Amino acid sequence: MINRIFILLALLGLILMFLPFLKDFDFHDQLGDLSSQYVEGSINDLNSQNVVTSVVVTYRGLDTLGEVTVLFLATAGIGFLLRTKKRSKKSRKSSELLQTASQFLLVLIILTGIYIFLHGHLTPGGGFQGGVLIATAFLLLILADANVEFNHKVLHLVESFSGTFYVLIGFLGLLLLGMNSFLDPTIIPLGSFGKLLSAGAIPVIYSLVGLKVGSELTTILDKMGGE
Amino acid sequence: MISIIIIILGIIMIAAAFYAIHSKSLLSAIISAGVISLLASVVYLLLAAPDVAMTEAAIGSGLTTIIFIFTLRKIKKGGLDD
Amino acid sequence: MIFSLILGFILLIIGLYGMLTQKNLIKIVIGFSIVDTGTHIIIVSIGYLRGKTAPIIDNAVDLANAAKQVVDPIPSALVLTAIVIGLAVTALMLSFIIKLYHKNRSLSISDYQELKW
Numbered sequence: 001m002i003n004r005i006f007i008l009l010a011l012l013g014l015i016l017m018f019l020p021f022l023k024d025f026d027f028h029d030q031l032g033d034l035s036s037q038y039v040e041g042s043i044n045d046l047n048s049q050n051v052v053t054s055v056v057v058t059y060r061g062l063d064t065l066g067e068v069t070v071l072f073l074a075t076a077g078i079g080f081l082l083r084t085k086k087r088s089k090k091s092r093k094s095s096e097l098l099q100t101a102s103q104f105l106l107v108l109i110i111l112t113g114i115y116i117f118l119h120g121h122l123t124p125g126g127g128f129q130g131g132v133l134i135a136t137a138f139l140l141l142i143l144a145d146a147n148v149e150f151n152h153k154v155l156h157l158v159e160s161f162s163g164t165f166y167v168l169i170g171f172l173g174l175l176l177l178g179m180n181s182f183l184d185p186t187i188i189p190l191g192s193f194g195k196l197l198s199a200g201a202i203p204v205i206y207s208l209v210g211l212k213v214g215s216e217l218t219t220i221l222d223k224m225g226g227e
Numbered sequence: 228m229i230s231i232i233i234i235i236l237g238i239i240m241i242a243a244a245f246y247a248i249h250s251k252s253l254l255s256a257i258i259s260a261g262v263i264s265l266l267a268s269v270v271y272l273l274l275a276a277p278d279v280a281m282t283e284a285a286i287g288s289g290l291t292t293i294i295f296i297f298t299l300r301k302i303k304k305g306g307l308d309d
Numbered sequence: 310m311i312f313s314l315i316l317g318f319i320l321l322i323i324g325l326y327g328m329l330t331q332k333n334l335i336k337i338v339i340g341f342s343i344v345d346t347g348t349h350i351i352i353v354s355i356g357y358l359r360g361k362t363a364p365i366i367d368n369a370v371d372l373a374n375a376a377k378q379v380v381d382p383i384p385s386a387l388v389l390t391a392i393v394i395g396l397a398v399t400a401l402m403l404s405f406i407i408k409l410y411h412k413n414r415s416l417s418i419s420d421y422q423e424l425k426w
Contacts, residue, residue, distance in 0.1 A: 074397035248327035
């Protein structure tokens, strides 16, 4: 009982801390200096339609690299915690409908995922969303047959190659364009605004992120969902 | 107009959050946490952030719910078998 | 948008309340994911500007003064990565729970008191 009172007091204190913030919060009707520079730079310097993509991949590209590293470490932790010595062979049949549909839908869902991360610089979406869609395609396979075995060699190969090439493209910028240009997408010609082949290396980097996220999330789902 | 939709969605989300905290059944709690994420993606869309809305709809309400349910299944079966 | 800001704060408080009062480990993780959603809503609503469109420069936006017509792209980019990290952290916590349950056959936080003082 005394615990409950302390918890409520702590939450009340938190609310009292938030209230001045809510009261004095002023809504701007203009973008700040940094944001408007990002928007204009995305149009003029990078030829990328989606400003969020150019912030994620280029302006804050080093943060995205760190974020992908965190994802990799979490996947490694899950793989370490949930390692199984032998897989039990008692199979639980799922319904006929799910099994047939999963064969048919698998390719379509993977194609949609690839479409989303290739068009990350033109439309909403990008590497993270496309990668998650690819992982859901494999989730459908796990749901249809809990004993499905993925080829772990291929998964690890895709994951490590995309990670390595991501870092290599960053170093290529340092090599070709000099200092201060780690992960600079202008190492590839920028192309014309609004076309698929535009924005320099942004589609390449986002595709690599998509493959990496897709293979890592598939590994997580395989570890958590496998019986 | 946007404010009215956000208020309605917010009331549903707060109710779902209370249900997720106080429900006796773990499965219902997991599903209502997924409902919160799904409605949050609509809120992001109204706040003019379609990228975030896509991510939240795919990850927050899709994969997170599935991972919770997989965990529940593993625990119901009695943990790992090694 | 002040309403979504308030909504985010309320969700954050409810999630914290759940994390602090519930005994079940899975319930605590559910509370964590509610806190996650609340924080993301707060960050996105800070970047919202009234009457402006999404930061995607297509035909609907005038190229010459695009910076006057779009909302802030930086909070969207931050939340985009934070959501993916949230999934990975949740999955890691849940696999710890599976491991703990396998060791002690209990989901109640009261049974794990090795570090309590």
